[in-house]
Amino acid sequence: MEDESKNLMINNPFFLLLSSVSYSYFLATYIPKGLARVIFLLPTFYLLSIFPWYFSSSVLRGVLSFFVTWITSFKLLLFGFNKGPLFACKNYLDFVAIAIFPLKIKENEPPLNLSQSFKTLSSIMGRYELVRIFNKPYLATSLQDFWGRRWNRLSSNILRQTIYEPTQNALVGVVGAGKARVLALITTLVISGIMHELMFYYISCGMRPTWEVTWFFVLQGISMVFEGALKYLARVKGWTPVHPAVSNVLTLGFVSLTFYWFFVPPVWRSGRNECGFRPRV
Incomplete structure (x- = not known):
């Protein structure tokens, strides 16, 4: 008994x-x-x-x-x-x-x-x-706004504390503040991608990762850096700011399109429910 x-x-x-x-x-x-x-x-x-x-x-x-x-x-x-x-x-x-x-x-x-x-x-x-997880992501006017303040704030906050801030603090004295922020951002998005791959690993009953999801987040990180550089250049050159409505459409369009390219294929390939095994403690 x-x-x-x-x-x-x-x-x-x-x-x-x-x-x-x-x-x-x-x-x-x-x-x-x-x-x-x-x-x-x-x-x-x-x-x-x-x-x-x-x-x-x-x-x-x-x-x-x-x-x-x-x-x-x-x-x-x-x-x-x-x-x-x-x-x-x-x-x-x-x-x-x-x-x-x-x-x-x-x-x-x-x-x-x-x-x-x-x-x-x-x-x-x-x-x-x-905890408020989403903050009206459909109103995002930039990738930084979408990923940093509106989409899945729970994971954003925990990644900021565990990955972004420690990485930035470790690198700032080596490569300078600007490069440290960029490298910390890319590192954070890579870790986010790996954790999402882990989620797909559970969903798909342990199928080998294809790393498409990780590349999605790497692309988002690189695009955020490019977006920040464009904004800085626009301020220096005195260019007319893009209307918020246009920025909103471009941001949501880019996220949706890249999501379809990188996220949908793994989901279609991994549709399994019962895995046929039990975990061992």
Whole structure:
């Protein structure tokens, strides 16, 4: 009976998810920040990586690989260096909620006191609000506006903290501020592409990546650099600014066309639901 209970827990993906986050909160907190804590979090990263395989729906695997395998892992990576949203969590419930779900604690919300008589679930959940993922992307007037401020702000913010800012800070003293920003931008878009390839890997039941999705994001990064250079040249030459309506059409047209070229083929080729295997812990 005891063995059956253990097997049920091991085969329960939500138990594995909760236990991995609990391990990070109760044990990793006592490890000094930096590389040592990140190494200590490796078992958690592993469990988060196999979590989507427990689900038969390809769509669900794709969604979970984004929110859990990618975003939760990157939040914990920041936590390893005492940064990011998890570092600000002062209790276990906040840590779990912010780690797993696209939530943030409301501004001016007092700390949750678990020593008091336990509150109702509705009052506890009232402490949080959903992170605004999209900000009217159809109004974007430039690629920088689209990718940096309007499209999937959840991934944009986490990539900025984990990839862009550290890369820029590491390079600014070597190549200068301007080149550091460009290289940090390209690096960030490459990592974004790789993480999207990972999502397709889960959706397609482990098919070998074609790297089309990665090239899509590389192209977006190069185009953003070119766009910035054109804007700078326009200011220097005193050219008449492009009307926002025209910029909007050009931006959405470019994103849509390149999306069709690079994203649609892998989706058509990877339409599989049941993978026929279960993950091993």
